[in-house]
Every structure is written in C-alpha cells, then in structure tokens.
Amino acid sequence: MQPPCETVRIGRAVRVPVHCEAARQRLKPVGKLITELLMSAPLRLGIAGLGTVGTGVIRLIQTEAALIAARAGRAVEVTGVSARDRKKARDVDLSPYAWEDDPVTLARRDDVDVFVELMGGDAGPAKAATEAAIAAGKDVVTANKALLAHHGQALALAAEAGGRSIRFEAAVAGGIPVIKVLTEGLAANRIRRVMGVMNGTCNYILTRMESAGLPYDAVFEEARKLGYLEADPNLDVGGIDAGHKLSLLAAIAFGTKVSFDAVELEGIGRIAIEDIRSAADMGYRIKLLGVAQMTGRGLEQRMSPCLVPSDSPLGQLQGGTNMVVIEGEAVGQIVLRGAGAGEGPTASAVMGDVIDLARGIRIPVFGQPAALLSDAVAATVAAPAPFYLRMRLQDKPGALAKVATVLGEAGVSIDRMRQRAHDEGSAPVLIVTHRCTRDALDHALSRMPETGVVVGDPVAIRIEAV
C-alpha cells in the first residue's frame, strides 16, 4: 500500500522527495547493488611514513591478509608507500609497492583509495599530503594527534564537503579503540566527563619514581636512554602530546570544535619524589591525568598531574599502559585499558580504521558533521576539587594553627592533615583539603609568607574524584 510517487531516474542523479515511501522502497535494492559493486573490489592503501607504525601496518597486512579480507569483506592492499629515506633498512618487503618520494604525489595516486598518514607533525608534509588526499577525494586514516589537534576542524570540513572521512583511532591511546567507543558505542550518551592517562612515557616515569624511589631527573634520564622520549621531550613530559589527545576526545564527547589551545597544560617536571611518597602515604598515586568535562561555566579541558586513589583503576595503572575513563549519562562509567603505543597496538588501531572503511563504515570525523560542531566556550575556572598540599613549617608553637587560619580565611577547609617527623628545625606537613576552587587555594597560598612559619614554597596538587 505505497502512496504513489513520481518515477525516479537514478542514472542522472535526480533527487526525489525523501518523504516518499514508494521512492525509498524502490531505491533500496538499487542502492544495495551499487554498494555491492563498489565494495567488492580491493581497498587500496597508500601509506606515507615508514617508521615503527608504518612498517607495523605493512607487516600486519602481509601477515594477516586472509583474516583481514574475511573480516573486511574484501581484500585490503597496499599500492604505494612513501617515506623520507628510501634506502633506510626496514625489515618488511616493500618491493610489491610503488614508491613515491613525495607523500603528496602518493596521496593523489589514482590507485589509492585510502591515504594512510603515519609521518607525524602538525605541519609540513603530513599536512600537505593529508590536504592533497582529501582534495583528491580519498579517505584518510592517520595516527597524527598533533595535526588533528591543530587543524582537525579545517581538515574535517574539507573531507566532509567531499563525502570523505578522516579516521584517527591510532592517534589517541594507541591500541585502545577509544575513538570508536566514544563516537559509536556510546553515541546515545550525554557525556559527563572523559578522563585519561594517555602518555605512557609520563606514566612510566611516575611509576618508576615510586617503585625505585628515584627523583624525577634520574628517571627522566633513564627514559631518554631507553628511547621512550620524543625528540622534543616536552611533548611528553610537558603534557602536550597527551593534551592533543584530550582535545580530540573532548570534541567528540561534547560536539565542539577541537580546541587544543584551551587545554590547561601542566607537565610532570615539578613532581618531587617526596610528593609521590607522601601521596602514597595518604592512599593516592600521582598521574598525568587528562580531564574534559562540560560544566555550567563552559568546557573544561585539563592535562595535569593529579592525585587519584591508589586503589582506583587509574591509580593502579602501571608503566606505559594507557587508560581512558568515559562517564555517560546512561551508561555510567566505562573504563578502557590497553597499550598506549608500540608497533602492534598502533598498527591494530590503524587497521581497525582501514577495515571500517573497507566495510563501508563512514561517519563524520568527530561524530557529528564538522559544520555543525559548536565553538567550545572554555571554562576559565576549573571545577572545585579537593587538593593535596605539602609544606614545611617551622618548629614553632601555633605554626599549624596559623596555616589553618589562612586557609580558612580563603574558604579552604581541611579534611585531613598529617605532620611528619621533625627535621632540622622544620616539619613537613601534608594536608588534604575539602573541595575548593584553585583560585581560593592560590589566594591562601599567596598569603602563607605572612604567617612567618612556612619554609619554602608549598606544593599543591589537585585530587581528581575517579
């Protein structure tokens, strides 16, 4: 009993009214046939960047071709590759693939359906080649968090204008399919908060400081020797790399344009071994924790050292492992844990995206069309939280009372306090405050010199409820 409706000529791309049920029904089988035709040919990749991840992707494709084809429903082939140095020794066979010195040329090749960008960097060849691929009507799969954190909105607009997609599972939390979980699996949830430990190097350093009792500088040197640090270590220990990742998660979670510049960044360089020990004494661990949440005051994005309970999933995370915690209105709390880097995990994420494209899964880059993402209004003040304070007080009667008075006058009340053994005329004091704003706390700390009993600068670290 379909209502009558105008004959539809599909061959000339004539639009029909979508409310016409008869047209919908008639289009269904034709659409299905065309999809089948398009989808039965191999999906052809052009891979730019042949470092650990690039060679890992090629190795995975060569090793698991049959498994990948079975799951993707069609073969996935590499047709061309590109890297800076053609002569560099790589332990995968590149002879079956066309070589392009210029990734832009690779991105434009007619025999490339998907451009896989594994070069890295927020500008230069990675950006040029990604733009070229999109302009040439290719889908893009990338592991490049920096590129997307800085240019994600423009790139997504361009890709979506051409009906193409940019997928970036490998850019955030390595092998953990967090982009897919957030964008698709939890798509029915109003997201309250996204948190994550997403830089394995920082977590390694903090974990190692605790387990070996070594100061930051010593463990930093260890990490450098082990090759765990980026060429510019500040990308890791300054929180920039993890901040890039957080800004991408926030865009998806809250339907806002990527706004990396609004991420409040603080690295781990100022974390003293004494704070790690003291936090442990109070039942906490220090993590470089990313937090994104939509508040009444706007979008809050922080990447900074925080205390989390030692017995929470985040607190128990050791070494280079990553963890992302997503809190949704309907689903409650979902915790995802896995390797945050390395050849296999990153190749797994890249190929998960590729198989999605091979299967015809193509959704907007950030879950909603980039043109509809809202401008993120950055929260200028972070939500109140309890804080950990460590300070050293002169061994004088009433010293503690003076500190408590200054805190109280600024509206900061004390939840727990611990005074440790005296030492050279002064005593270390640990304080856990009740929830207060950072502003109130900073105001109180600025007045501490007035007490005349505080030795040196107090240390304050946020305690995140997880």
Add this chain to the structure above:
Amino acid sequence: MQPPCETVRIGRAVRVPVHCEAARQRLKPVGKLITELLMSAPLRLGIAGLGTVGTGVIRLIQTEAALIAARAGRAVEVTGVSARDRKKARDVDLSPYAWEDDPVTLARRDDVDVFVELMGGDAGPAKAATEAAIAAGKDVVTANKALLAHHGQALALAAEAGGRSIRFEAAVAGGIPVIKVLTEGLAANRIRRVMGVMNGTCNYILTRMESAGLPYDAVFEEARKLGYLEADPNLDVGGIDAGHKLSLLAAIAFGTKVSFDAVELEGIGRIAIEDIRSAADMGYRIKLLGVAQMTGRGLEQRMSPCLVPSDSPLGQLQGGTNMVVIEGEAVGQIVLRGAGAGEGPTASAVMGDVIDLARGIRIPVFGQPAALLSDAVAATVAAPAPFYLRMRLQDKPGALAKVATVLGEAGVSIDRMRQRAHDEGSAPVLIVTHRCTRDALDHALSRMPETGVVVGDPVAIRIEAV
C-alpha cells in the same frame, strides 16, 4: 586516464565488472546520492518488550532526541511498541506510539525500519518476532543473548541473505561496547583469548561472600531478596547466562558458528566461604570467569569459577560490574570495564546499535558473513593450568608426603603449599600446583582415598593466568 568500459545502466540493476575502474568512478556519486536519499528520513523503531530495558530505551529516546539525531545524522523515532500487558503501569508516555498486542505484527509493520527485540527468551514470541522482522526485511537490534546463543547462526544467515543485520551489543556485558570493540575496533587482530566476568549477580555474590564472610546460601538468599536473580536462578548462578554471552564473543573472535552447547559450564554453587578465604590468603580471588581461546586442539570455551590474582584488573572487580579482557596478536591485552546490567547501561548499548543503523553502519552479524563461519571444533581437553587445591589431612606423620607422592605420580607438581592450624585431629592444607591438565589432576584426586590420610573430598579450582 580511465580505461574504457561498457556503459552502466543502474536503474535496472545491471551488474558491471568490478575490476572496471571507470565504472567504479562513475558509480561513486550515484551511490552516494542514493545513500543520502535513503538516510535523510527518520529511522523508525518498533520496540517489543517494555520491561526495564524497553522503557529505558524509550526514555532515552524521549530525553535525548536532539543529541541522538545530531549524532545519528537523522531523527530516530519510535513508531510502535508491543508488550504482554498493555495496562501495566509504566513511567514513560507510550501514547505517541502504535500499540501491537502481537510482537510479530509489530515486526512486520511497514512503518518500522528496525525491530528492537527486548522480550528475552530463546524461543516463543522473541524468536517468532525476530524471524518475522528479518523475513519482512527489517534490521533487528536485540538484547537477547539466549536467543542468539541458540539460534544465532540461523538468524544471521536469514538476515544476511536479505541484506539485513542483527545487532546485539546489549546482549553481552551490558553497557560495555564489547561487541563493537571485538568486531570492529580490533578487527585486524588474530584473537588469542577472550575472558570475561559477565554475570553481575554471580560477581556480587562472590564479592559479598568475601566482604561479609557469609556462606553461599546466605548471600544467595540476599541476592534473591534484592531482585538480582533471574526467575530461574540457575541462569545466573549456574553460569548459563554468562555462557550464552561467552559463546557469542567466541563466534566473533574466532570466526566460528555460535556453539553454546560446547561451552564447559560450571556454576558458583559449590564455592565455599573457606575457599574464598583461602584463595585470598594465597593472593587470589574467585570469579565466575569465561574463557574462550583457540588452541591446537580446537576451540576452548569455559565458564567456570577460577582463581585470578587479587591485584589483577579481573581480581579487583567488585560487585555487579562486568569486565571483558581481549587478547589480540597485534594489540596485546585490552581491558573493558563497566556496568553489566541496569536500565541506563543496557539502553545505552541498544541505542548505540540503533544509531549505527541510522548512520548506515551495517556489517555481518558476527563480523564475517554467517555463511562463511566455520564449524567450531570443540577442544575436549582444556589447556593446562595451575590449580588451587584445598583438602583436609589427618594429623598423622607423613600425611603430606603421601599426598605429594600421589600428585607427583600423576604428573602434578606442587608450586606452593600452606598448612593451617590443626583442628579436631585434621588440618586444612592449601596447594597451588604447577601447570597441569585437569585430567592429570582428576586422576591424582581419584587416588587420594588410597593414601588413607585425606578427610572428605578435596576441592580443586583452576587458576587462570590473566
């Protein structure tokens, strides 16, 4: 520079050679147009079953219509509903929707695109209505693990023959998007092992036994009073419900037909409080753990109480929370944790599937076409493992030596042993063995009476490496 190729007439569904690049290029925009036409109309749901989950789904759609439409790229509407009792009080407004007494009629309605089956049960109306929906060319979203564990292969074949899909994220581990992660996110991975704590009621009982020091029967009664148990409690405590879920994960992980009958099932009813305490003393917790792995001897599927290290993610799982651990060749270990049941988490999973369909994401039910899934050859012998043994020995000289001898003669060697305080002429002994087969262990245990020193029946529980 396209090669020449025959003109393609799309309006009459003429197949063109897929190797013809010119045809592919010409088809692309037409396919895109048809997809756009089909995809801009609202997606219309028929929901059968209005218990906690059904009303939860309706509430979520009503509360978050705008958010869901923004992410799905089109509106998601309920057009009709069905349940056993129309008059039952439900705290959602059903007046906008057509009512059908018979879910089969609902499944066949012209104004239903997706049939959402939330009735439960592996036969009866759930099966009939799902079959009717597929026959009528609808996609199906279901939370029904029993139906799929028993009839998943036949239903998937039918759905895929008609170009339709059955999605069942809500059937496994509640709000955790594990089906999506396994089927899509980790699709490039040869899966080594999937493990999970997937029955919140059992985990609640075991956790509560430990925390309150109460025996199984008492906590079982508590759980019954709290409404945590299914009408047939054996579905929970007998491991059947969790076994259903495991069999679905195994099918996806290993590309085999669902084979629930091959799941080795053991419930938690025989777990004594003494074992929970003794396990804790040795650094373990007891969990109803599902394990699926492909071995040289075939597919191993077990759902049984196991010891896991107390400080592992699985060991730390408390109460009704679920956890799934996936081990892939490339990605390593991925851990997913979240609420395993409840209105919000289950509705989140159902609507995640619905939004996928609204976005045009449609992949084979078990990740590969059902027609290509292989017959699972069930492993008749589980992989070797260490075991926990608890037995009571008469307080006689040489008693322990006799037990060790019997174990040793069966090829079971002892890793750790602990003898506790004597008690009425006999002493409890705890043993952790090195890796051995269950057969070897059972053989040794069958010979224990010969020693003349073992009082009562020894208890043996597998220790799973996690």
